[in-house]
Amino acid sequence: MRINLELRHLRYFVCVAEERNIGRAALRLHISQPPLTRQIQQMEDQLGVQLLRRTNRGVELTDAGKVLYNDACDILGMTERAIERSSKAAQGLLGRVDVAIFGSGIFWAIPRLMRAFRESYPEVSVFLHNMIKEEQIDALRQRRITLAFNRLMRPIEGLISEPLLTEALYVAVPSNSHLAQHSVVTMSELKDVPLVLYPSGARPSFIDQVRDMCRASSFTPLVAQEVGDVVHALALVATGFSATLVPRSATVLALPGLIYKPLHHLPQSRVDLCCIYRADDDSPILQALLTSMRTVAKSPDFTELNRMNQAPD
Amino acid sequence: MRINLELRHLRYFVCVAEERNIGRAALRLHISQPPLTRQIQQMEDQLGVQLLRRTNRGVELTDAGKVLYNDACDILGMTERAIERSSKAAQGLLGRVDVAIFGSGIFWAIPRLMRAFRESYPEVSVFLHNMIKEEQIDALRQRRITLAFNRLMRPIEGLISEPLLTEALYVAVPSNSHLAQHSVVTMSELKDVPLVLYPSGARPSFIDQVRDMCRASSFTPLVAQEVGDVVHALALVATGFSATLVPRSATVLALPGLIYKPLHHLPQSRVDLCCIYRADDDSPILQALLTSMRTVAKSPDFTELNRMNQAPD
DNA sequence: CCGTTGCTATACGCACGAGGTATTACAGCC
DNA sequence: GGCTGTAATACCTCGTGCGTATAGCAACGG
Missing domain, CATH: 3.40.190.10 (Periplasmic binding protein-like II)
Structure with missing residues (x-):
């Protein structure tokens, strides 16, 4: 028998468990008492478990009810957080981004760029992958990575190569x-x-x-x-x-x-250090990365280095 | 705006995310394709987040979609486990039981009884509370504990006192x-x-x-x-x-x-060691406890001790 | 260039079920 | 016995989830 438990049931059950009274719980849920009674009954049927002990002044939880109450709170909490997280992810504030690196960029610029990004977007995990240029291009094409660092790049169809340094x-x-x-x-x-x-x-x-x-x-x-x-x-x-x-x-x-x-x-x-990304990638995390990197690339630290590098003495 | 996300949405979304194709997902879910499309759209509306990128050969997850996919899997997994757990709890196989102890029982019998119970019911957590007799009776009445150990007990209305040893x-x-x-x-x-x-x-x-x-x-x-x-x-x-x-x-x-x-x-x-419990308590954990304790009380160890104790020499 | 294929999105109707109101059933209490 | 507070039942309504049919749309092949 396939169980058709829904979050609605859990929300209702948690409310009933907290109020220890179906009528009051219904009030809190802004529904009337009979449907709530039925939803809880239906839930018990579907689980095949008695969750409430009906008394003459309300209801109390059975042992199984107590266990389910805790679990239900966890599930509802996780759901709340999942909604929050998906919204954050849509703004590029949370998630995971895979970045390919190669060569000497790793000795100076890349760690600084990544650290600055991490400070602005602490909930975004950056995964660095060492790849040679062909692998980077393939991985970008297949969306296995969002960004690649490399040196010399001739224009590539569908990819943008932006010099940073x-x-x-x-x-x-x-x-x-x-x-x-x-x-x-x-x-x-x-x-x-x-x-x-x-x-x-x-x-x-x-x-x-x-x-x-x-x-x-x-x-x-x-x-x-x-x-x-x-x-x-x-x-x-x-x-x-x-x-x-x-x-x-x-x-x-x-x-x-x-x-x-x-x-x-x-x-x-x-020699340039470039970052390469898909021309059609409008993902907020990439935008966040680019914004962060462009800012850092224009910062005194970086421009100072650029000046020094363009005319070393 | 109150969000009305249901587990159904998560189930559907996970399926779509895994198939990367709404039609195939609908097949797997035993529904037709249009309702599935609408449920996903509705979900995106409610979250205010784009979860899928529609391509000409199916769909792929956005970053927010990936984040939500992981969370949704977690939530569905937790829900599955919650259902399992509530069922186990109803059989007395899982949960928490509070037991009151007092006096010298703790030096010999109680640890053995509890250990045997723990071996048979590893997922039941036993919490021991030191209480004097009046506290035990109050706590039993208020269901704060399920079982109490004590020595001499006169019959008490609503409680059963069962000698173990x-x-x-x-x-x-x-x-x-x-x-x-x-x-x-x-x-x-x-x-x-x-x-x-x-x-x-x-x-x-x-x-x-x-x-x-x-x-x-x-x-x-x-x-x-x-x-x-x-x-x-x-x-x-x-x-x-x-x-x-x-x-x-x-x-x-x-x-x-x-x-x-x-x-x-x-x-x-x-002198007897008794366990005391509510006469009207038919909770499976209590039944499990009693069964386990009665078995132990009849075991060679315990009967041997009883014989020795009844006629020490 | 147009039909085919393989998708997703839209239109529309149906019917199941969540929710509402009214009522019953029941226990405790004055 | 009547009153109160509770959960359960009966019955109706309306929303909505699902189905069928069809429309868009892009890629592919003759």
Whole structure:
């Protein structure tokens, strides 16, 4: 037998249990007494359990009634809260958002952006996922994530790529490299230096930007090795293996035998940190995220860093 | 605006959310598609929140929808369990029972009875309350407790007093008492010994039984002191203060300077442990308690103790 | 370009049941 | 015995949840 218990029954029952009197409960519920009597009877029938003991001055709960009273209060409370929560969720104040990250953004900008968001929207849980660019695009398309952080992005159908931060580039070299003596490194000085480049995989990537930069300085880079991400590149360099180029924020990553030198400022020798999202995504949490991130990106902290990065000295 | 959300809405919504297709969900719910569409619309209206994004191949959840889906599953699960629980409660398998205790029963029989009950009915929480006899009777009358343990009980209107256990009496004396030399003490040997008696308060109590026993041996007892319970009595005796009579189970209570001697066996020199409950209480938990306790009371352990106690040697 | 398919939304009628009023039944009390 | 306060029953009404039929609408295929 399928039970057709409704919240109405629970609301009525709780009221009766609290008033210990069906008539008074009916008054409180703004209905008349007979329907309430019937609803409670029907409830007892459906549960196959006697909930009330009828006395000559009202009703009292049986043991089963007491148990159900507690449970019913819990259920009604949860329902109230669920209504609240769904409303909050609709305003982007509550819920879960999945965000993909990749590369050196994690060393500086992303944690600050996420922390600021978390402070404004404490009831939104942010789940970070490490993904390479192709995975990010797939995941965005399938709505498995709402936002992705990446560097270079060519326009992609259906996705918007919004730059948040522009960073200067640094050259990472082994401490025994002759470049380690320079205070600033120019592109042309990298002409004969084999480079570790990253990330290998989907194009365009930072690799292509480096090639373009070299071409602008009229040489073709020597590629010592392609690796998956900046950390692997730096690890190779730290062991005395050639050199690599990194965004400024990656220079917080210290490794023994590794030295960072600013790259002489050129228009192309900067790199963006972008956030990517679906063009058709009007979900309030995404809007909240974007608003929060844009605010942070314009904050003194961030603009100061941008200025410094655009013209390092 | 008062929201009239019902479990039906949640059931429907969960189904739609899982099928991601209103038609299929309707099939699973054994209703046709249009009413389901309307119920979901109505739900969205009432919550003031868009829960579904209609696409050309079905529906998908919005963020608010996802939040509500989780909450709805929880609520429906809780409801299922509440129904189960109320049914269990009606069979006495689940719930809470309040039991009053007093006196030396706590040293032996009550813990064993309660443990056996707990093993048979693990989902029933037993709350023990220390109460003197008058409090027990009031609490039973007001249904604040379901069961009380006590010793001597005269028949009380509306309450049933059922003996569970009969124990022999022992004499507790200071170790420097001349009675400490005896292997068995007879009633007449107590003729000139001042006694600590308990519990003072509601009559009849054990005090009256002792007076009767003395009268049967043709003397009137010297009452050194009346105290509230057996522990107080023993504490006084242990300091060298006269003597007292205790049920066998109290003899587990060792105090420095305190010695127990069996009382010579007489028909009256036994004391019952009774449980008291409302005559009109047909609650399944009480029935469960009584069944469990009667079984334990007849078990080898208990009958062995009874035999020993009726004729100690 | 139009029919087909696979959805959701709308229109409209029916009938079940929640709720209303009036009344009964019953117990305690003055 | 009449009065009061309670729950239960009888009977009616109207709202609404559900059904059938159909209309929109987008994607797909000839």
